Amino acid sequence: MSRLIIKNAAELVTCKGGPKHGKNMSEIGRIHDGCVVVEDGIIADVGTTDEVLSKYDTDDCMVIDASGRAVLPGLIDSHTHLIFGGYRADEFSWRMRGDTYMSIMERGGGITSSVRATRNTSLDEFVETGKKRLDKFMAMGVTTVEGKSGYGLDHDTEIRQLEAMKKLDEIHPVDVVPTFLGPHSVLPEYKGKEEEFIDYMIEVMKCAADNKLAEFADIFCEKNVFTVEQSRRFLTEAKKLGLNLKIHADEMVQLGGTELAVELGCMSADHLLQASDRGIEMLSESATIATLLPATAFCLKEEFARGRYMIDSGCAVALATDFNPGSCFTNSMPLVIALAALHMNMSIEEIVTALTINAAAALGRDSKIGSIEKGKKADIIILEYPSIHFLPYHAGVNIVEAVIKNGEIVRSNQ
Numbered sequence: 211m212s213r214l215i216i217k218n219a220a221e222l223v224t225c226k227g228g229p230k231h232g233k234n235m236s237e238i239g240r241i242h243d244g245c246v247v248v249e250d251g252i253i254a255d256v257g258t259t260d261e262v263l264s265k266y267d268t269d270d271c272m273v274i275d276a277s278g279r280a281v282l283p284g285l286i287d288s289h290t291h292l293i294f295g296g297y298r299a300d301e302f303s304w305r306m307r308g309d310t311y312m313s314i315m316e317r318g319g320g321i322t323s324s325v326r327a328t329r330n331t332s333l334d335e336f337v338e339t340g341k342k343r344l345d346k347f348m349a350m351g352v353t354t355v356e357g358k359s360g361y362g363l364d365h366d367t368e369i370r371q372l373e374a375m376k377k378l379d380e381i382h383p384v385d386v387v388p389t390f391l392g393p394h395s396v397l398p399e400y401k402g403k404e405e406e407f408i409d410y411m412i413e414v415m416k417c418a419a420d421n422k423l424a425e426f427a428d429i430f431c432e433k434n435v436f437t438v439e440q441s442r443r444f445l446t447e448a449k450k451l452g453l454n455l456k457i458h459a460d461e462m463v464q465l466g467g468t469e470l471a472v473e474l475g476c477m478s479a480d481h482l483l484q485a486s487d488r489g490i491e492m493l494s495e496s497a498t499i500a501t502l503l504p505a506t507a508f509c510l511k512e513e514f515a516r517g518r519y520m521i522d523s524g525c526a527v528a529l530a531t532d533f534n535p536g537s538c539f540t541n542s543m544p545l546v547i548a549l550a551a552l553h554m555n556m557s558i559e560e561i562v563t564a565l566t567i568n569a570a571a572a573l574g575r576d577s578k579i580g581s582i583e584k585g586k587k588a589d590i591i592i593l594e595y596p597s598i599h600f601l602p603y604h605a606g607v608n609i610v611e612a613v614i615k616n617g618e619i620v621r622s623n624q
Contacts, residue, residue, distance in 0.1 A: 211249055211250055212249070212250055212251075212271075212272075212617070213247065213248065213249050213254075213266075213270070213271035213272070214247075214248040214271060214272045214273075214274070214588070214614070214617055215245065215246070215247050215248070215262075215263075215266065215268060215271055215272070215273045215274070216245065216246045216248075216273075216274045216276050216281055216590065216592070216614075217245045217259045217262075217263065217273060217274070217275060217276065218243060218245070218259050218275050218276055218277040219241075219243065219244040219245065219246075219259075219276040219277075219279060219280065219281040219592075220242070220243070220276070220277065220278050220279055220280060220596035220597065221240055221241075221242060221244070221280040221281070221596060221597050221598065222240070222241040222242075222244020222245070222246065222256070222280075222281045222282075222582065223238050223239060223240055223241075223280065223281070223282040223283070223562060223582070223598060224238070224239035224240075224241065224256060224283075224581055224582040224583055225238050225239060225282070225283050225562065225563060225566045225567045225580060225581040225582065226239050226567075226581040226582070226583040227239070227567075227581070228563070228566075228567030228568060228570070228571060228576055228580060228581060229497075229499065229526045229567055229568045229570075229571035229576055230526060230563050230567060230568060231494065231524050231525060231526045232494070232521055232522070232523070232524035232525065232526075233521075235521055235526075235527065235559065235560040235563040235564070235568070236557060236559040236560055236563075237559075238559045238562055238563060238598075239581075241256070241257065241258060242258075243258050243259050243260070244256070244257070244258060244259065244276075244281060245257060245258060245259040245261070245262035245263060246262075246281065246582060246588075246590065247262060247266060248588040248590075248614075248617040249617075250617065251587065251588055251616040251617035251618070252585065252586070252587065252588060252617070253582060253583060253584055253585065253586050253587075253588050254584065255584065256582055256583060256584065274592070274612075276592055278595075278596050279592050279593055279594065279595065279596060279611065280592070280593040280595060280596055280597050280598050280600075281582075281590060281591070281592050281593075282562060282566070282582070282590070282591055282593070282598060283566040283567070283579070283580055283581050283582050283589060283590060283591070284351060284352070284353030284354065284566075284579070284589030284590060284591050284613065284614070284615065285350070285351045285352045285353065285543055285565045285566065285569075285591065286352070286353070286354045286355075286565060286566060286569035286570050286573065286575075286579065286580060287347060287352050287354070287355045287356065287530050287531050287533070287541070287543070287569070288356045288387075288478065288499075288501055288528055288530045288569040288570075288572040288573050289356055289358075289456075289478075289480050289501050289503060289530035289531070289532050289572075290355055290356055290357055290358065290530065290531055290532065290533040290534070290541070291357070291358050291360065291361070291391075291532070291533060291534035291535070292340060292343060292344075292355060292357030292358070292375065292378075292386070292533065293336050293339075293340055293357055293359070293361075293371045293374050293375060294324055294327070294328050294331075294361045294371075294534070294535050295324070295327035295328035295329070295330060295331030295335070295336075295361070296323070296324055296326070296327025296328065296331075296535060297327075297535055297539070298319070298320075298323055298324065298535050298536045298539075299539075301314055301319050301320070301323070301536060302509070302539070304319075305509075305510065305511070312434065312462065316434075320395070320536055321360075321361065321394060321395035321536065322395065322397060322398070323536075324361045324535050324536060325361055325362065325363050325367075325395070325397065328361035328362055328367055328371070329362060329364070329367045332370075333370050333373060333374055333377075336370065336371065336374035337374050337377050337378060337381075340374055340375070340378045340382075341378065341381070341382060343533075343541065344378060344382045344384045344386070346541055347384060347541055347543075348383060348384050348613055348615075348620065348621050349608065349610070349613075349621055349623060350541075350542065350543040350544065350608050350610055351543060351591040351608075351610035351613055352384060352541075352543060353383075353384060353385065353579070353589040353591070353613065353615050354384065354385040354386075354387065354570070354573070354575070354579060354589070355384055355385070355386055355387070356386075356387040356388075356389055356426070356530075356572075356573055357375045357378075357386050357387065357388055357389065358389040358390075358391040358394075358428060359371040359372050359375075359388075359389070359390055359391050359392065359394075359418075359424075360391030360392065360393075360394030360395075360428075360430075361394070361535075362392075363392065363394065363395065363397055364414075365413075365414045365417065368390070368392050368414050368418070369414070369417060369418060369421075369423065372388050372390065372418055372423035372424055373423060375388040375423075376388065376423055383615045383616075383618075383620040384615070385579075387425055387426070387573050387575075388423060388424045388425055388426070389424060389425065389426035389427065389428050389456060390414075390415050390418045390419075390423075390424040390426070390427050390428070390448075390453070391427075391428040391429070391430070392411035392414050392415060393407070393408060393411050393429040393430060393436055393440075393441075393444055394429075394430050395430065395435060396435060396436070404436065404437075404440060405440065408436070408440055408443060408444050411444065412444065412447050415427060415447070415448060415451065415453070416451060419451040419452060419453055424453060425453065425454060425573075425574075426453055426454045426455065426456050426477070426573075427444070427445060427448030427451075427453040427454075427455060427456070428455075428456040428457060428458065428480075429441045429444050429445060429457060429458065430458040431457055431458060431459050431460075431465060431467035431470065432458065432461060432462055432463065432465060432467075433462060433463040433465060437465075438465060438466045438467065438470050441457060441467065441470060442470060442473075442474065445457065445470075445474050445476070446474070449474070454477050454574055455471075455474055455475065455476040455477060456476055456477060456478050456479075456480060456572075457470065457471045457474075457476050457478075457479055457480065458480055458481055459471055459479045459480065459481060459482060459485070460479075460481065460482050460483065460484040460485045460486070460489065461481035461482070461483050461484065462483070462484065463484055464484040464485070464486055465484075466486075466489070467479065468482060468485040468486065468489030468490070468492070468493060469486070469488065469489045469492055471493075471498050472489075472492040472493060472495075472496045472498050475496075475497070475498070476498050477497075477498065477499060477571070477572055477573070477574055478498060478499040478500070478501045478528065478572040479493065479498055479499075479500060479501065480501040480502075480503065480530070480532075481501075481502075481503055481506070481515070481532075482500055482501075482502060482515045482516075482520075483507060483512060483513065483514070483515045485500075485515070485516070485520075490516070490519065490520055490523050490525060491523065493520070493523075493525045493526075494520075494523045494524035494525045495524075497526075497571075498526075499526050499527070499528045499568055499569075499571050499572040500515075500520050500525045500526065500527045500528070501527075501528045501529070501530055501569075501572050502514075502515045502517050502520075502527060502528070502529055502530075502550075502554070502564075503515075503529075503530055503531070503532035503538070504517075504529070504546055504549035504550050504553060504554055505531055505532060505538050505540050505542070505545055505546050505549060506532045506537050506538040507549075508545075508549055508553075509537060509538045509539075509540070510537055510538075514549070514553045514554050515554070516554075517550065517554035517555070517556050518554060518555040518556065521556070521560060526568050526571065527556075527560070527564050527568060528564050528565070528568040528569040528571070528572045529546055529547075529550055529561065529564040529565050529569070530546070530569065530572075531543065531546055542606070543565070543608075544601075544604075544605075544606045544607055544608050544609075545606055546565075547561055547565075547601050547602055548602055548605045548606050550564070550602075551602035552602070552605075558598050558599055558601060558602055559598075561601070561602070562598055562601075566580045566581065567580035567581050568580075587616055588614060588615075588616060588617040589614065589615055589616070590613075590614040591610050591612065591613050591614070592610070592611050592612040592614075593609050593610060593611060594609050594610075594611040594623075595609055608623070610623060611623055
């Protein structure tokens with residue numbers, strides 16, 4: 211049996227007991243002078259250093275002295291578009307001069323531009339760039355990433371994106387959770403024939419489900435993309451195939467995607483910049499996680515989602531990067547933390563909850579990851595400072611010193 215002990219943590223944050231709604235998001239389980247015991251990749255004991263070490267012989271195990279450092283669960287990025295081809299740096303400059311995201315999309319840019327590049331990218335190229343991207347996630351303390359397809363919009367490319375994520379999950383320390391997002395956009399040739407495109411994507415989704423290439427299905431429910439009724443039809447078929455559900459909801463226009471997410475029992479409703487008061491009330495009474503993406507609002511120069519209002523209303527809020535080639539080309543967790551604190555009025559306790567146990571719940575994995583408690587996978591990060599308060603205070607700077615995945619040190623930034 212292999213054993214790892216992390217002792218003398220100035221602040222050990224457990225985040226146990228989730229997912230957490232409303233005011234409970236502030237209850238993060240701080241232990242001063244904390245200690246964690248890991249056996250064969252699984253957390254075996256948690257408590258104060260004196261309490262835990264009185265029960266273990268440290269002679270034949272690896273010991274990490276976390277004096278003067280904070281220890282917390284590995285971060286979880288529950289909404290990314292990890293695998294794609296090409297870049298859209300010019301579009302960022304267009305937006306800075308005042309062009310809207312939707313206007314760029316309507317003239318052949320946006321997702322359509324990424325589709326052309328992605329279709330011309332091989333599986334090996336996807337895997338190679340994916341490894342580099344996951345390395346950067348991992349350096350910032352991320353131990354689990356959700357990745358969406360959606361830049362192929364045809365059978366072969368959508369499946370190739372999912373196959374790349376499956377391969378990355380096998381070869382990289384970071385866990386990759388695959389989502390089929392075939393209905394991500396409507397190509398020009400399908401304008402006015404959206405129902406036909408939904409039928410096509412349902413057939414592609416069946417292939418993905420049959421080959422166990424996806425755990426989730428997602429759709430972009432938005433004005434001029436897919437309606438609430440089209441989204442309901444697609445997600446209902448996904449549920450029949452045994453896939454869990456997510457939805458891009460109420461990002462640009464208040465369309466009713468939030469309400470649909472609750473109606474269908476989606477594990478998460480994402481974006482939510484324009485979510486209605488009624489939709490937020492419904493979220494607060496449901497198990498659906500409100501996944502907010504502040505870096506996207508920042509990059510698009512949009513108003514931020516009402517995170518403070520959602521938490522005060524009793525919702526379970528998660529945070530994620532939305533890393534993608536167009537609207538949000540950043541995988542910076544430090545940026546997400548700073549924006550959530552400074553522009554969404556979330557406390558650091560709420561932010562940590564949103565990036566750990568609630569993000570795990572958005573992926574249906576809160577029974578295995580997202581907190582430091584007995585029986586869970588030992589996905590743990592160590593900060594170079596003694597408190598989580600340094601996460602927003604050292605604004606936009608990565609302060610993760612070490613990353614432990616399944617009980618193994620996979621990254622040290624010392």
